[in-house]
Amino acid sequence: MAHDLNGKRVAILASDGFEQSELQEPKRLLESWGATVTVVAPGDAGKIRGWKEKDWGDSVTVDQPLSGASADNYDALVLPGGVINPDTLRTQAPALAFITAFASAGKPVAAICHAPWLLVETGLAKGRKVTSWPSLKSDLSNAGGQWTDQEVVVDNGVITSRKPDDIPAFSDAVAKALAA
Known part of the structure; x- marks a missing residue:
């Protein structure tokens, strides 16, 4: 699963309460493959706090x-x-506009666990095959997504x-999308 992502730039959009492993581990993997990863957050706090278990x-x-x-300024967006x-971010218009801008530009948008709630809010779930934490199945289906229970799903720029x-597998899919 080694990738050459030198010169690629990835934004991770998060706020307080992000699942710690879902921000830190993709960030670590993408950086180990050569990507520059930038943590982006609303507000002007210098730090955001994760949630661990x-x-x-x-x-x-x-x-x-x-x-x-x-x-x-980025080649892809990761949403932990x-x-x-994601419950905080989906109520913030600037966060939704940032996500939508990636999709509009044809850049990969990758969401894991509960982050697909943001795909519901931005309309990116509609017409796409998606997966998520099981409790989001109805939300994604009601938003027009085709929910499936798979490790990773890639559909038209959305991972x-x-x-x-x-x-x-999630990080590998992001890397493959960046290399494409």
């Missing part, structure tokens, strides 16, 4: 406030899950995965 986890440095971020993180166990 049943409690608060580690903080991660925010590299770029969302207010100054542009999809033009956690329940709190989805179910859970932390799927991170290797």
Whole structure:
């Protein structure tokens, strides 16, 4: 699964309550393959705090406030899950506009676990085959997505995965999309 992503730039959009492994492990893997990964978050806090299993986890440095971020500066977008993180982001118009800008530009948008809620809010689930944490099945289906229980699903620029166990396949799919 080694990839050459030198020169590729990836944004990870997150807020407090992101699932720690779903931000940190894709970031680590993409960077190990040569990509430059930037953590983007709303507000002006210098850090956002993760969620690890049943409690608060580690903080991660925010590299770029969302207010100054542009999809033009990146080749792909990764959306980590956690329940709190996407539930917060889906109520924020600037976050939804940032996600939509990637899709409009034909750039990969990758969402894992609960992050496909953001695909519901942006309309990106409609007409696509998707996967997610099982509790989102009805939400995605009601939004016009075709939900399936698979490790990773790639459909027309949108990459989805179910859970932390799927991170290797999820990260590999993001890398393949970047290399395409």
